[in-house]
Amino acid sequence: MRDNDLVEWWNYWGLSEMATAVGAAITGNGIVVATDVRGLCADGSAQRVEAKDQWHLGSCTKLFTCCLWAKFVELGRCDWRSPVASYFMSEFPVDDDWQTVTVGDLLQHRVSIASDLPRSVMYEHWHHTGELAIQRTSIAMEALSSPTRPISYPVYSNVGYILVGAIIDRLGVGPFELSLQEHLLDELSITSAGFGPPPRIRGHRARLRLGPFEFGRSSPRDPQSTYSDNPAVYSSAGTLHMSLGDVLSLLTALVDPAVELLPPETCMKVLKVSCNHAAKTAMQPLEESNTRFEIVGSNTMWSSAFVFDLQERRASAVVANDGRTRVVNAVARLAHRLVVNSATAT
Structure with a gap:
């Protein structure tokens, strides 16, 4: 995968035009691990996102569970x-x-x-x-x-x-x-994880929603607001946040047999069990595949997608601080494309 591939795909999908902050990462066999974050922490903010910033993972939390x-x-x-x-x-x-x-x-x-x-x-x-x-x-x-x-x-x-x-x-x-902390996150040396909205990057939703139709983008959600995420009791279902670098720790463990988190057959079981299910959004699962898996998350204010190709032993993650349906769909498409593109570019 070339160093500028992530930039090319941002431009191709127009994702950086849809959300104020976006991030992507890819890892796996035969490629240089690549990450890219860009944009502002919130609409109207002057603070730029940084590599160390945490992103809300929504229902991609379910993979960790x-x-x-x-x-x-x-x-x-x-x-x-x-x-x-x-x-x-x-x-x-x-x-x-x-x-x-x-x-x-x-x-x-x-x-x-x-x-x-x-x-x-x-x-x-x-x-x-x-x-x-x-x-x-x-x-x-x-x-x-x-x-x-x-x-x-x-x-x-x-x-x-x-x-x-x-x-x-x-x-x-x-x-x-x-x-979760003692038996998974600590073992993967994940240090940025927490629950609820991240402290710096703020989520956005549609300004108005009428049935399946969404209009405009809302003002940023204050992370201190009670309603800036699902209730805390959803922790095992969808409130985890962490940096993209820490996300890659899990993704790498699931596609690289050299990482001794779980046996390869158990990694396959985990992906078969937790992935390729249609989410509450308009997203559809990937076409039937024995080696490619996808999980998509959104709490209406954030979007996230992880895609795995076990045949190529590669995985990608894409995130955005906007939960509108078109953003969720673009995030999932880009995550899928990054895995495919990395395989054809080597």
């Missing part, structure tokens, strides 16, 4: 086929239907369950000051009291990943956030 589950599977603490009900039956009543639903089903979005918390419940959790593990338990109690079933096709669900967070709370290694 899935990797954490895989780590615990390798340690013998759990299994992809573990029944969801088995982790909660000693604490509160669980509908019998949950006996047939596995954690793997939740991770693949193959459970008949709500996609998000009801708006009224979200408002409660935005203002909830209790421990996140306790909040996850209350969500699990409500969800598992209702009938459900495994399904053969993905139906995107943040609630499913909140339940996975609640299950990780019960593996005897501490709450989800601590487990």
Whole structure:
């Protein structure tokens, strides 16, 4: 991959014209690791983004949650086929239907369950000051009291990943956030990670949305505002932030067998389980492929996309501080193109 390829692709897709801040990175076999960030921290700001800045990853957080589950599977603490009900039956009543639903089903979005918390419940959790593990338990109690079933096709669900967070709370290694830090982020030497909106770069959404139609760009969202991200209880589903360099640490570990995070067959399992599902946006999953995987994230104020090609052992990440649908789509297309372009340029 040539040094100026990232600049060429910014210009080709026009992404830097859509969002005030954008970033991209690529890593893998036979190429020089490349990263590029450009733009301003917010619309109207004079502060330029820097390589060390953190970016909101939205639902790409789910890849980290899935990797954490895989780590615990390798340690013998759990299994992809573990029944969801088995982790909660000693604490509160669980509908019998949950006996047939596995954690793997939740991770693949193959459970008949709500996609998000009801708006009224979200408002409660935005203002909830209790421990996140306790909040996850209350969500699990409500969800598992209702009938459900495994399904053969993905139906995107943040609630499913909140339940996975609640299950990780019960593996005897501490709450989800601590487990993620100690068993994944620390092992990858990731030091910039946190939850919620990043401190410097600010997100933007559509100024007006009428059904599928979006008009204009909103003013920057203050990271101190309660509503500048999903509630904190969404931590296992979509509130992680970190620098692009730290994102590359995970992406490299999943495509490079020399990085001993997980066995190669488990890396493949993680990508098959967590990727190639249509998100809540207009994005569509990649065409059927045994070696290429994609995960896309947005909390309506940010966009992110990771694309992996296991045959070429390469991966890319693209991020932007704008969650409008056209930006999410452009971010995903650019991430895909960077992987393809790096393969054909070597």
